[in-house]
Amino acid sequence: MSGRRDGVSTDAAQNGPAGTVPAAAIVARPLGALIALPLRLLDAPMRALQRTIGERRMPYVFLAPNAAFFGVFVFLPIAINLWFSVTGGPALFLSERPYVGAGQYGYLFECGSFLDPNSCREDHFWRGVANTAKFTLFQVVAMVAFSLITAVVLNMKIRARGFFRAVYFFPVLLSPVVVALIWKWILQRDGLLNAAITSLGGQKILFFVDPGWAMFWAVLVSVWAHMGFYTLILLAGLQAIPADLYEAAEMDATPRWRVFRRITLPMLWPNMVVVIVLALIKGVQTFDEVFVLTGGGPGTATLMVVQYIYETAFSNQVQNFGLAAAASCVLGVVLFGLTLAQLAASRRRAT
Amino acid sequence: MKIAAFLTRRRVAGRRIHWTDIVAYGYLAVGVVVMFGPVLWLVLSSFKTPAGLLEFPPSLLPMAQVEVTVPGQPQPLPLFRTTLPDGQVRDLVQLRRVGIVAQMADPKDPTQTFRVPIDKREPVRAFAMATGNYTEPLARFDFLRFLWNSIFVTVVATAITLLINSMAAYALSIYEFPGKGFAILTVIGTLMIPITIILVPVYLVVTELRLVNSLWAVILPGAATPTGVFLLRQYMLTLPRDLIEAARMDKASEWQIYWRIVMPLTMPALAVLAIFSVMWRWNEFLWPLAVLTKTESYTLQIGLNAFQGELQTQWHYLLAMTVMTLLPIALVFVFLQRFIATGIGNTGMK
Amino acid sequence: MADLKLVGITKSYGGLAVIHGIDLAVRDGEFVVFVGPSGCGKSTLLRIIAGLEEVTGGDILIDGVSVTRLPASDRGLAMVFQSYALYPHMSVRKNMGFALENMRLPVAEIASRVERAASMLQLTPYLERKPKALSGGQRQRVAIGRAIVRDPKIFLFDEPLSNLDAELRVATRKELAALHAEIGSTMIYVTHDQVEAMTLADRIVVLRAGRIEQTGTPLDLYNRPANLFVAGFIGSPRMNTLPATVVTAGPDGGMMLAGREIAAAVPDTLKPGDAVTLGIRPEHLATVIPGDAGRSQASDLTVTVDLAEQLGSETYLYAQTADGNPVTIRQAGQITITRGNRIDLLIQRDALHVFNSAGLRVAQSATETLG
Structure with missing residues (x-):
């Protein structure tokens, strides 16, 4: 055939998405080599299977392992959870648990007044609910505020943007236990923060003895640990706003504040909704950071719902699985509602 | 400051510096201190001796009292800057201490001794890393065991997750088959259900499977992540259908199409999922806490939490262990930071 | 190498039928081109043959x-x-x-086959490159090479040239023809470009809306289109179609065309008064040099020129008749005619196509019917 066009042409466009991310190669190569061997060994049996059941039934084969795991560790547990929540007694095995109907729920919801946890039979649960609500509210507000500011700043024409982005993102990767220990160390009685306060002439503050301070730091530490994640979502949204909008505004000599209010915020709103809902979901699920940081204390000042569930089921003297299951069903309903909101938000973002 | 000058240097010459630019750099500077500071403080503190940790106000760098070997003394002796009764200031070693009075000696001439009240002297300190904080727990606790457990859990769970999630994503993106819609719905419906909600029943399932206190109890329940299926499927949907059909014409079996064509082309998404999975597994806390009750099956996070309880007064070990725990993930971050950030920015998940 | 037979192939998506009973036999070594406008089902038919789509009914042999x-x-x-x-x-x-590899051939055999195909396609220097690092034409040849090494029973081409620029498309077209001549395999080729179909095919299958309109050699289709659709689809610029009425049938018959009676052979199957459509290819219209004596008697058609396209070697005139039907005229050489000029045309009688009111070709003679 003709050799006229044998030079590499400039139109050598991407023939598919491979190789678009160079960093992928670092992970991909050794990983690929490792994975390839067992996959190759499966060639023959899989071909035989395909011969037997036909090409059209192969997707079920591919779906099967994941579905099996899903069934055993997600769907079955959801079903069991429902059963647990309507049975009583300390036994773990279903057959040994007497049916109590809505008894566990009734016990959970037995309250003099829903606004006062102390008036409830299971006051710890309601303190958990109240604390979680308080925590989530403050956390979402602070999270949105800080990540929005950070994203906007990172989206400006600043130097060393990659470095600063990394700085804010770094804590996201730390484990909750590590995060909590870092801050526990800083906030302790003779810690760095108290040293700073006394050097400025103040008095040492016992952060973990005062309920208000304990909640304050629980919220702040959580924001510190996770804001990088939300910042990235907002940053992606900011970068998706077409530059010509800003250029047009600049041509009209629009003041920066007006540009922010009239262009940036409305265009960013879908991502904001995602951030808010995700922060809500994560807030409601909060457990480990606060648990390690404050242990739920002082008293029950920072006891969260999830900690209540965990302790009711696993670390109390009497393990009350039924009550824990009922509480987690309640939590599940809340989270399901939030998930629906998240999906609706993502869909709006996509369109 | 040079750095400030560098940071404020305009990329585009002639653009006026708006006040918002100054505020922005101020915010970023504070950000660096607030975000990096605590971690740096942790690392610095982890090299302090127990005595150094108890100091208030704390010193910035790990310092330790200088000790000098003096002829005629079996042990190295601590060095003090001493104000002698005659007002002379000299560096002396402490031979012994009785009540509030210490017997001091000149390190160069130990025969020359002084009796000094202890408030008339200050320890001579120098920068010193208490590496014992790291080496001693390795000997005293089963730290290596926990480390191994964490690595095992992370690697095996990530491998399983990548395999079964990509298989499911492949089925849900490349094929049309009855029940596909339902399968996609269940994936999406469970995206946000955390293991917290079903802690008790999963515990029951794991008990029935006789897996309690086995690392498999940590690995298996979270292996089929809906997030992973979702992410990979979104990516696979962008692959040209022609490639799949070309492979079919090339006599590839469906399994070969999966691992020889689709998997390599999905590498960027697989890498993102791999990083996420490593992060999830390495940092996982609640579930291992519930299901691992024997010390020998602890992962690092659980071990660390246990230390936290046991070592309330031994911060020097605890801080060192904390550094050890965050180190691997920090290394991952340093090398793959940009990549992780893009991945999260584009997928909106972690 | 193989022959292919399609028997009553049908295909529908849900309730929507896209292929309505295709019967076709492709001989061993034949180069068959499926041509038709987009949406005619040609690609679906190819994919059915390939096995990438399931048939709703019928048999593939x-x-x-x-x-x-x-x-x-x-x-x-x-x-x-x-x-x-x-x-x-x-x-x-x-x-x-x-x-x-999937056929589990020995490594040495794979290497030699790949290298043979690569040298045939002049791809040897690029064997270690990734597709990304190749030009469009090279990628195209790799795609062909991937088919050649298989030594398949039948080659299927799905619009393989449509992503190339015009120049490269012409070159590759020739190379494909040469390739077919060289390896002599059965090839089925789908295109919407009738020029590709004309130049490559041993036999063309014209498809419209899931049905075969006509099958034949390129010149068969050009010279004796079975209906108005094929007449319009094959040939560029497309055939002129003008309404006419039969005045008298028979070899010395006549028809009314644009208000003027012209003498022409009218098939006996037609009756006086029948409405027909005349098909005249642009090259079968000749301009009558203005100023010739008795031109109104000699000319068959008078048109007004809208546009003249000068191609150098030839000139396309776009014009319309008095009753507003468009007419394209292809004249050799360079003619200077400007917009608004009225010109007289002569129709080459033996190249006149007559279609009945259903749009079907009316055979001019018994011999043609047989052909």
Whole structure:
């Protein structure tokens, strides 16, 4: 055939998405080599299977392992959870648990007044609910505020943007236990923060003895640990706003504040909704950071719902699985509602 | 400051510096201190001796009292800057201490001794890393065991997750088959259900499977992540259908199409999922806490939490262990930071 | 190498039928081109042959053996895709060898086959490159090479030239023809471009809306289009179609065309008063030099020129008749005619196509009916 066009042409466009991310190669190569061997060994049996059941039934084969795991560790547990929540007694095995109907729920919801946890039979649960609500509210507000500011700043024409982005993102990767220990160390009685306060002439503050301070730091530490994640979502949204909008505004000599209010915020709103809902979901699920940081204390000042569930089921003297299951069903309903909101938000973002 | 000058240097010459630019750099500077500071403080503190940790106000760098070997003394002796009764200031070693009075000696001439009240002297300190904080727990606790457990859990769970999630994503993106819609719905419906909600029943399932206190109890329940299926499927949907059909014409079996064509082309998404999975597994806390009750099956996070309880007064070990725990993930971050950030920015998940 | 037989192929998506009973026999070594406008079902038909689409009804036979229920991988066919569908993560060598690996051929055999195909396609220097690093034409050849190494029973091409620029398309077209001559395999080729169809095909299958309109050699189709659709689809610029009325039938008959009676052979099957459509290819219209004596008697048609396209070697005149029907005239050489000029035309009688009111060709003579 003709050799006229044998030079590499400039139109050598991407023939598919491979190789678009160079960093992928670092992970991909050794990983690929490792994975390839067992996959190759499966060639023959899989071909035989395909011969037997036909090409059209192969997707079920591919779906099967994941579905099996899903069934055993997600769907079955959801079903069991429902059963647990309507049975009583300390036994773990279903057959040994007497049916109590809505008894566990009734016990959970037995309250003099829903606004006062102390008036409830299971006051710890309601303190958990109240604390979680308080925590989530403050956390979402602070999270949105800080990540929005950070994203906007990172989206400006600043130097060393990659470095600063990394700085804010770094804590996201730390484990909750590590995060909590870092801050526990800083906030302790003779810690760095108290040293700073006394050097400025103040008095040492016992952060973990005062309920208000304990909640304050629980919220702040959580924001510190996770804001990088939300910042990235907002940053992606900011970068998706077409530059010509800003250029047009600049041509009209629009003041920066007006540009922010009239262009940036409305265009960013879908991502904001995602951030808010995700922060809500994560807030409601909060457990480990606060648990390690404050242990739920002082008293029950920072006891969260999830900690209540965990302790009711696993670390109390009497393990009350039924009550824990009922509480987690309640939590599940809340989270399901939030998930629906998240999906609706993502869909709006996509369109 | 040079750095400030560098940071404020305009990329585009002639653009006026708006006040918002100054505020922005101020915010970023504070950000660096607030975000990096605590971690740096942790690392610095982890090299302090127990005595150094108890100091208030704390010193910035790990310092330790200088000790000098003096002829005629079996042990190295601590060095003090001493104000002698005659007002002379000299560096002396402490031979012994009785009540509030210490017997001091000149390190160069130990025969020359002084009796000094202890408030008339200050320890001579120098920068010193208490590496014992790291080496001693390795000997005293089963730290290596926990480390191994964490690595095992992370690697095996990530491998399983990548395999079964990509298989499911492949089925849900490349094929049309009855029940596909339902399968996609269940994936999406469970995206946000955390293991917290079903802690008790999963515990029951794991008990029935006789897996309690086995690392498999940590690995298996979270292996089929809906997030992973979702992410990979979104990516696979962008692959040209022609490639799949070309492979079919090339006599590839469906399994070969999966691992020889689709998997390599999905590498960027697989890498993102791999990083996420490593992060999830390495940092996982609640579930291992519930299901691992024997010390020998602890992962690092659980071990660390246990230390936290046991070592309330031994911060020097605890801080060192904390550094050890965050180190691997920090290394991952340093090398793959940009990549992780893009991945999260584009997928909106972690 | 093989022959292919399609028997009553139908295909519908849900309730929507897209292929309505196709019967076709392709001989061993034949180059058959499916041509038709987009949406005519030509690609679907090719994919049905390939095994990438399931049939709703009918049977596909290769060498007399039904392959209707066989998956694509077992039919022994090779396909060149419009997008080339090269595996982006594999080198050219791997791309071409992939199918052979799947056939579990020995490594040495794979290497020699790949190298033979590569040298035939002048791809040898690029064997270790990834598709990304190749030009459009090179990728195209890799896609063909991937088919060649398989030594398939039948080659299937799905608009393989549509992603190339015009110049390269012409060159590759010639190379494909040469390739067919060289390896002599059965080839089925889908295109919407009638020039490709005319130049490449041993036999053209014209499809419209899931039905075969006509099958024949390129010149068959050009000279004796079976209906108005084929007449309009084959040939460029497209055939002029003008309404006319039969005045008298027979070899010395006459028809009314644009208000003027012209003498022409009218098939006996037509009766006086029948409405027909006349098909006249642009090159079968001749301009009568203005100023010739008695021009109004000599000319068959008078038109007003809207536009003249000067191509240098020839000139296309776009004009309309007095009753507003468009007419295209192809004249050799360079003619200077400007917009608004009225010109007289002569119709080459033996190239006149007559279509009845249903749009079907009315045979001029008994001999043609047989042909």
